[in-house]
Amino acid sequence: MIILKSKHEIEAIRKACQVVAECHRTIAPLIKPGITTNDIERIFEDIILKHGAKPYTKGYNGYQYATCASVNDVIAHGFPSDKPLEEGDIVTIDTVAELDGWLGDSAWSYAVGKISPTAENLMRVTKECLDLGIAQAQPGNRLGDVTSAIQR
Structure with missing residues (x-):
């Protein structure tokens, strides 16, 4: 069943999504060999909190992070780590921001250097x-x- 949203509800969802989009726009130029997914984790959490939002996944069923970080053949929902990304990696960063009870959720994949x-x-x-x-x-x-x- 599809539940239609009002213009007000759609705008509230859009605001949560804009927080997530800012996270991705911020890290896109930083994705280079040597950065860690924990570095990305900290950046995302800072941006989410700066907007008065909450990293929805942090604490969800005991999960410790604001992001999921999947490198290369990790299909989805990998954990951030201190292992530096290497030239040729592909990393997918997934996050969910909750703002005023509404969720913005997005996963983007990035090439690390030359792939x-x-x-x-x-x-x-x-x-x-x-x-x-x-x-x-x-x-x-x-x-x-x-x-x-x-x-x-």
Whole structure:
């Protein structure tokens, strides 16, 4: 069942999402060999708190972090660590900010330095699929329209 949101509710969600987007915009230029996912964790938490928001995942079922950090073949929800990222890694940083009871949630993947042609192709194709799916997220369309566009 889909529960429609009011304009007020959508604006509240947008504000939470803007906090998360600021986190990603801030770290994007910092993703280089040598940075650790714990460094990224601290930056995200500082930004979230600066906006009066709460890192939603921190404390959720005992989870200790404001982010999930997945490096290379870790599919999702990896833990931040002090291990420096290396040239050629792909890191996905996922976070959820709660602001005034509403959640902003986003995971972005980043290339660390120069990545292999295979990894470049993976990132390019997955971004294209995301864009095709988003283009189908229109009034009157169904979830199947989104997933079909991605699968094609």
